[in-house]
Amino acid sequence: MNFTHIIAEKINQTLENTFDLDKLEKLVEKPKDLNRGDYAFPTFSLAAKFHEAPQKIALKIADEIDRTNFANVKAVGPYVNFFIQRVEFTNQLLKEILLNDDFGRNNQGAGKKIVIDMSSPNIAKPMSMGHLRSTVIGEAISKIAKANGYQTIKINFLGDWGTQFGLMIAAYKLWGDDKLINKNPVDELVKLYVKINKESETDKSLKDSGRAWFKKLEDGDPEAVKLWNWFKSVSLKEFQEVYDRLGVSFDSMNGEAFYNDKMEPVVKMLASKGLLTESQGAEIVDLPNLLPKDNYPIAMIKRSDGATQYITRDLASAIYRHDAYDFAKSLYVVGAEQKDHFDQMKAILKLAGDDWADDIEHIGFGMITMNGKKMSTRKGNIVPLVDVLDTARQLAAEQISEKNPGLENADHVAEEVGAGAVVFNDLQKDRNLSIDFNLEKIVQFEGDTGPYVQYTHARAMSILRKSGQQAILNTGVTFVDEEAWPIVSRLSAYPEMIKRAWQLREPSIVAKYLLSLARDFNSYYAHTKILVNNEKMQSRLSLVQGVCSVLKSGLNLLGVSAPNQM
RNA sequence: GCGGAAGUGGCUCAACUGGAUAGAGCAUCGGAGUUCUAAUCCGCAGGUUGUGGGUUCGAGUCCCACCUUCCGCACCA
Structure with missing residues (x-):
């Protein structure tokens, strides 16, 4: 039973139907204190029209209103308070709850898909409290969306690509111990990573070695690919344990690597639409120039060394998801500090004529700090x-x-x-x-x-x-x-x-x-x-x-x- | 400097998007055990909602200015 609607109708009757029902309905509210009633109608906004005190109007309404469906209606000051017939209402409500498994659900999203980008940890790094937020918020939003009738597609956009993996392989070749890694994969890999980062500060050749290995990886060198796959699989296994404990699952684990061959088309597309500019050796979308009002930073599509950037990958994945899933909404459950990034991404897609970019939403969340400071893997102040x-x-x-x-x-x-x-x-x-x-x-x-x-x-x-x-x-x-x-x-x-x-x-x-x-x-x-x-x-x-x-x-x-x- | 988020009892947060006496939890203090699980319940105390203006019947909520904290602002993701 829609009490809000009934109340609005009944009140309008006492006012000789001189008001717009929708407006009246909007005024009906639920009092914070149940002792005041189950619904309430404030009369302030009627005062001007009737040239009467709100209190008087409330009294008049309470006096004249049709009380069917209510146990009591009474004026308290400028409010008209409504009391539901409790036994009848409870009876009906509990039948609804007990006889249906899906009480509370609705079908507003029937036939529509929601894509959710969530969790997204980095291979060979521990899952931290920061990933927890993205994971559990994403999972909850997925379930809430389903309760509203939507179909959801949860995507774990794994951080599984980048020069860091070349460095990783280089470190492994120097100091890696299979037994230790198999026993405690992420811990050991992080140790290797930290070690090579530290030593490369004094020994520049290590960085070159890392770059070389990443190049090999990109070129499909068997050994590099094998090692990369191994790092990935041991990490995933460890992540999976956490996901199982949290009761979280994914519909896609397509990480960054999956988009390697999908970025060049994006770059070409941007170029063909005249959105790409060369600046300091890099390829950029000059958003400050293209959209001076919006105050976006410059978006770097290709670095001066030719490597693609985060935003290039996300553009590729956004387009891929649009093509693959035909989503009603594409959500990104990612820290609030990346707001600009998603604003840029949407702006670029819009400039390219992809109006569906309006259906992309960044679901930001606050940062987890440690003693008020940002956590960082490198500084060792993260909590697994x-x-x-x-x-x-x-x-x-x-x-x-x-x-x-x-x-x-x-x-x-x-x-x-x-x-x-x-x-x-x-x-x-x-x-x-x-x-x-x-x-x-x-x-x-x-x-x-x-x-x-x-x-x-x-x-x-x-x-x-x-x-x-x-x-x-x-x-x-x-x-x-x-x-x-x-x-x-x-x-x-x-x-x-x-x-x-x-x-x-x-x-x-x-x-x-x-x-x-x-x-x-x-x-x-x-x-x-x-x-x-x-x-x-x-x-x-x-x-x-x-x-x-x-x-x-x-x-x-x-x-x-x-x-x-x- | 520009942009974003936040500012409410000692602490952590609410307040159904403009309504009635600003509510919870933690901590403190005081109560409740032969009973359906005390991981609970009941009570006391604690507030000029960052500051100053404005809008109106009415502001924690909207507008303007300022203050404080955190986060962004092209070769990390």
């Missing part, structure tokens, strides 16, 4: 993601052995709770806020955390399990506790929340919603005993089931699992 996940799992295991020693699958649950804490922590704030790394905070299980929501789900499930009732479905609700009303109201907001989360591409909306729902439920739980055999029990159990269902579904949108016991 695996370490964080391990710590979280360890702490979860300790909690379980302390609070629920007999738990079956304790190891598995510890993993779910640990990962849940890490992922949820990353998703609960607006994505464009910067975060200063704080391990204690990430592995916190109390208060506004993932485990808090998981725990709420687990104890609600526990009630259902112990109720011994199988047939909660279908039984109508005949009673609603006064204290349970915030829960019902919150549950009913789930579908709108899912739309909004997609519109804003903002997983934190889901996280905040879940925290609120969990808080509502825990408060109710603490004050109302549910498993008492009386006429209210059935209704209450239905409500508990509804809460379980939405908590689980919402956690799933964030890529966080919902164990039945913990």
